[in-house]
Structure formats: structure tokens, C-alpha cells
Amino acid sequence: MxxxxxxxxxxxxxxxxxxxxxxxxxxxxxxxxxxxxxxxxxxxxxxxxxxxxxxxxxxxxxxxxxxxxxxxVPRLSLPEFDDLLQMRMLLEGEAAERGAARLDAAGVKALAALCQRMAKTLAKGDAEGYLAANEDFHVMLYKAAGSPMLFELIDTLWLKAGPISNQLFDTPEASAVLNDAHEDLLKALARRDSAGVRRAVEKDIFVAGQFLRQRIKASSANAR
Missing domain, CATH: 1.10.10.10 (Winged helix-like DNA-binding domain superfamily/Winged helix DNA-binding domain)
Structure with missing residues (x-):
């Protein structure tokens, strides 16, 4: 053979x-x-x-x-998830604020198109499409910060957060609010408000995180 x-x-x-x-x-x-x-x-x-x-x-x-x-694929405990959430808010907030200050008009237009794409995928219940557009949105903003080291750290955190992210779509209430922070972000960009962009990203991570915390708590309770 x-x-x-x-x-x-x-x-x-x-x-x-x-x-x-x-x-x-x-x-x-x-x-x-x-x-x-x-x-x-x-x-x-x-x-x-x-x-x-x-x-x-x-x-x-x-x-x-x-x-x-x-x-x-590992399962995150609640303390591990909370630590991950805090680190994401810290690092991604920093990258968002830096990126907003450096993003050009073409970049802002591209983010707006991705935001519209996310809205359409949410309306169709297309979890895979939403997560792909969401990743493109955040990658574009964070890479505009011009810090490869910062982006590498964020990318490492995304590896740990990715597997649980699909569970957002197990909660119907999540789909109604998942794109709100992205729309807030675009409004802050239009005002050239970099700090506002940071707050929008922190809101995005925090709001999604609360839905995922409930999933982890429920899963832990069922495992007992």
C-alpha cells in the first residue's frame, strides 16, 4: 500500500x-x-x-x-470567563480608542457596511454570518490602532472566547441587542469621539458577556 x-x-x-x-x-x-x-x-x-x-x-x-x-474544546468556569471578559474589555477598549483616532473615511465606511451586514444576519438568525461579520468589524478597527503586539494579545483572548460565543444565539433576547453597541460606535466615530468608541466596544463585550455568563451558570448547575 x-x-x-x-x-x-x-x-x-x-x-x-x-x-x-x-x-x-x-x-x-x-x-x-x-x-x-x-x-x-x-x-x-x-x-x-x-x-x-x-x-x-x-x-x-x-x-x-x-x-x-x-x-x-475546553469549558470555561465562571471565574475564568469573568477574568477573560475583563481582559477583553481592557485590551479591546484600548485598541478601539487608538484605532478610532487613526481610521480614515474609507475605514469608517467599511465599518458601517459591516454593521449593516450584522443587522441583516441577526434578522435572519444567521449566527455564523453574524460572528464572521462581527470578527471582520473588530479586526478592522483594532488593526487601525497600528499595534501588532496589542492585536496579538487580543487575538489570543478571542481563541478562548470563540467556542462559547455561538451560545449567544441560544438566548432569543440577545439577538435584539447585539448590534446596538456597533451602532453607538459608528455614531461616536462620526463625532470623532475616540473615547466614545472605546465605551461602545466595552459595552459590546459586557452586554454579550452577561448573556454568556447565564449560559455558563446554567451549564454548571446542570452538571452538578
Whole structure:
């Protein structure tokens, strides 16, 4: 039987990048076991680059190794989630304020278009579409800050927050308010109010966080 060719470095890196992005946007659920064969089939690649990517993500803390069961998406405890929420508000608020001060007219227009896209996906109940547009919105704003180090720290936090983010859509009340902070942000940008942009981002994270806290509390209670 012929041996499958070893994956190239580019294929390994591409596989890792795709899986990392899937974790970040909440494609996998907390507690979900990731089977190498299933993930490889979804990506259309061999099992070797998937195995390497999953282990790399586990080393970063985005996934956890489960004895005799491969890797799984970690579940956050309430204290862990609260710590994550505070760090996100601190770092993303800083990036938002810096980004708002440097964003040009084309950037503001692009953010407005993404805000409209988020509104449409929420109206359709399209969780995946909303999370993808939401990520694009925040990436554009934060990268405008011009601090690769700050963005790298934020990106690490998103890896930990991503898996639970999909659970926002298990609460019907959340969809009615999720885009409010983005609209506040655009109004602050129109006023050239960088501090107002920071407050809008902090509001965005905090409001979503309260819905997710309830999910974690309910999950913890059910596990007892």
C-alpha cells in the first residue's frame, strides 16, 4: 500500500490557520471532542496536518488534550470567563480608542457596511454570518490602532472566547441587542469621539458577556 505524501509546510500552516479561525469564530462548542478524521474531511486535507494543527492549538491553550480521547474544546468556569471578559474589555477598549483616532473615511465606511451586514444576519438568525461579520468589524478597527503586539494579545483572548460565543444565539433576547453597541460606535466615530468608541466596544463585550455568563451558570448547575 503506497504511503501518503507528507504534508507540505504550507499545507500545515494553512490547516492550522483555518482551524484557528474556526475556533475563534465559535464553529466548535465548549466540551466538543474534535475527531481528526472528521476535521480532515471537512477541510479536504489529510489527517497529518490536522493532527499537527490540533496539537499546536492545544499547546496554545485553545484546545485541551483528553486522555485516550484526542483533543476537545475546553469549558470555561465562571471565574475564568469573568477574568477573560475583563481582559477583553481592557485590551479591546484600548485598541478601539487608538484605532478610532487613526481610521480614515474609507475605514469608517467599511465599518458601517459591516454593521449593516450584522443587522441583516441577526434578522435572519444567521449566527455564523453574524460572528464572521462581527470578527471582520473588530479586526478592522483594532488593526487601525497600528499595534501588532496589542492585536496579538487580543487575538489570543478571542481563541478562548470563540467556542462559547455561538451560545449567544441560544438566548432569543440577545439577538435584539447585539448590534446596538456597533451602532453607538459608528455614531461616536462620526463625532470623532475616540473615547466614545472605546465605551461602545466595552459595552459590546459586557452586554454579550452577561448573556454568556447565564449560559455558563446554567451549564454548571446542570452538571452538578
Amino acid at each position: 503506497p504511503t501518503a505524501p507528507a504534508p507540505t509546510t504550507t499545507q500545515q500552516d494553512d490547516t492550522y490557520a483555518t482551524l484557528r479561525q474556526w475556533v475563534t469564530v465559535g464553529r466548535f462548542q465548549p466540551g466538543e471532542r474534535l475527531k481528526i478524521r472528521t476535521v480532515a474531511a471537512a477541510l479536504g486535507v489529510g489527517e497529518m496536518p490536522v493532527r499537527a494543527a490540533l496539537q499546536r492549538l492545544a499547546a496554545e491553550g485553545a484546545l485541551v488534550n483528553v486522555p485516550n480521547a484526542g483533543v476537545a
